[in-house]
Amino acid sequence: MKCPSLPYHWAVVGAGPAGIAAVGKLIDYGIPPQAIAWLDPEFKVGDFGTKWKQVSSNTKVKLFTKFYESCQAFQYTSVNENFNITHADPEDTCLLDLAAAPLRWITDKLKNEVQAIQEKVQHLKLIDKSWRLTLDNEEIYAKNVILATGAEPKSLSFPNLQEIPLETALDPDKLMHTCHHEDCIAIFGSSHSAIIIIKTLIEECSIKKIINFYLEPLRYAVYFDDWILFDDTGLKGKTAEWARKNIDHIPSEKLERMISNEENIRLTLPSCNKVIYATGFQKRLVPVDGMQTLEYNDNNGIIAPGLFGLGIAFPEAKRDRYGTLEYRVGLWKFMEYLNQVMPIWLKYGI
Numbered sequence: 001m002k003c004p005s006l007p008y009h010w011a012v013v014g015a016g017p018a019g020i021a022a023v024g025k026l027i028d029y030g031i032p033p034q035a036i037a038w039l040d041p042e043f044k045v046g047d048f049g050t051k052w053k054q055v056s057s058n059t060k061v062k063l064f065t066k067f068y069e070s071c072q073a074f075q076y077t078s079v080n081e082n083f084n085i086t087h088a089d090p091e092d093t094c095l096l097d098l099a100a101a102p103l104r105w106i107t108d109k110l111k112n113e114v115q116a117i118q119e120k121v122q123h124l125k126l127i128d129k130s131w132r133l134t135l136d137n138e139e140i141y142a143k144n145v146i147l148a149t150g151a152e153p154k155s156l157s158f159p160n161l162q163e164i165p166l167e168t169a170l171d172p173d174k175l176m177h178t179c180h181h182e183d184c185i186a187i188f189g190s191s192h193s194a195i196i197i198i199k200t201l202i203e204e205c206s207i208k209k210i211i212n213f214y215l216e217p218l219r220y221a222v223y224f225d226d227w228i229l230f231d232d233t234g235l236k237g238k239t240a241e242w243a244r245k246n247i248d249h250i251p252s253e254k255l256e257r258m259i260s261n262e263e264n265i266r267l268t269l270p271s272c273n274k275v276i277y278a279t280g281f282q283k284r285l286v287p288v289d290g291m292q293t294l295e296y297n298d299n300n301g302i303i304a305p306g307l308f309g310l311g312i313a314f315p316e317a318k319r320d321r322y323g324t325l326e327y328r329v330g331l332w333k334f335m336e337y338l339n340q341v342m343p344i345w346l347k348y349g350i
């Protein structure tokens with residue numbers, strides 16, 4: 001452990017894709033690896049590498065490859081492993097498990113270079129020009145901290161219904177084992193996750209009925225030469241193909257879709273016995289002394305001097321060329337954003 005007079009230059013909290021990108025870029029920018037503390041209770045590529053493994057990606061394979069190759073510190077171009085993703089069509093999507101395999105390899109490589117600490121950060125406090133990070137069993141200090149701590153699914157908590165957690169619903173095997181043929185299942189949401197779950201319920205689970213409560217019509221990403229309409233909110237890949245055919249064209253008899261308003265919920269929800277909330281994500285909070293919520297600047301990731309946010313918990317806000325505001329979430333987007341903000345963060349320390 002370092003003493004307060006010898007704090008780490010940087011601490012990166014979280015070892016999901018965003019934490020991996022942050023550690024790689026710090027090394028690429030010349031921060032000595034021994035001066036970087038990297039903290040995570042598991043080091044298993046975050047929720048991306050554990051909870052969403054069986055999810056079909058909304059990103060093309062070529063963007064995952066671009067991510068692996070974009071940091072020199074990853075040393076991915078010298079890899080000898082035969083990852084399955086290298087045999088996939090670069091223009092196609094893939095299971096996230098395939099995309100996570102090289103990230104596990106990169107994690108192990110980086111862990112050997114920086115000071116990897118397998119613990120959860122419980123609390124942060126600014127003391128004498130350094131951030132004190134309170135861990136389960138010790139305290140460390142760092143001049144600068146990047147929070148890449150991920151996000152939790154939001155829940156709506158309707159009483160009297162058995163909730164199927166999103167993590168279970170997005171794993172076909174687990175979902176099948178949770179369902180019974182008499183079930184009427186309510187799903188809130190109409191995003192990528194919601195449509196994947198509806199597809200699994202219709203095609204792989206023998207249940208009586210699905211009622212999908214949604215706020216907005218389905219939205220599809222449209223690819224142009226140099227930009228993508230609804231890049232962050234539109235359905236993509238196999239999920240989009242399936243929705244066009246099976247929801248917009250000839251919907252399954254098992255599926256009923258309705259606007260999520262008070263009346264529809266009052267009249268229809270009582271006929272359901274189980275519920276799945278696919279209604280978005282909220283940042284996982286790390287208590288920081290003197291801050292109630294972790295507000296951040298969504299154009300540069302700054303939370304406070306020497307404290308920065310990255311990843312799904314602190315996404316970049318960007319307007320497309322027609323003024324639509326979207327929050328940019330995805331591996332390659334985290335990397336592009338880092339390229340932009342890292343020079344600022346390096347000068348915005350304490």
Ligand SMILES: Cc1cc2nc3c(=O)[nH]c(=O)nc-3n(C[C@H](O)[C@H](O)[C@H](O)COP(=O)(O)OP(=O)(O)OC[C@H]3O[C@@H](n4cnc5c(N)ncnc54)[C@H](O)[C@@H]3O)c2cc1C
Binds near residue numbers: 019041151284
């Ligand atoms: C269903 C789904 C599908 C997605 N599909 C794609 C896709 O196809 N392509 C794509 O590019 N993106 C996709 N994403 C978006 C995004 O890439 C993932 O959400 C990704 O997991 C976000 O990475 P992250 O590092 O921000 O968070 P996470 O992967 O959640 O990692 C956060 C890490 O922080 C750690 N942590 C949390 N709190 C603490 C603490 N206090 N101390 C220490 N460590 C802590 C956690 O243990 C975890 O390891 C998808 C997201 C979801 C939800």
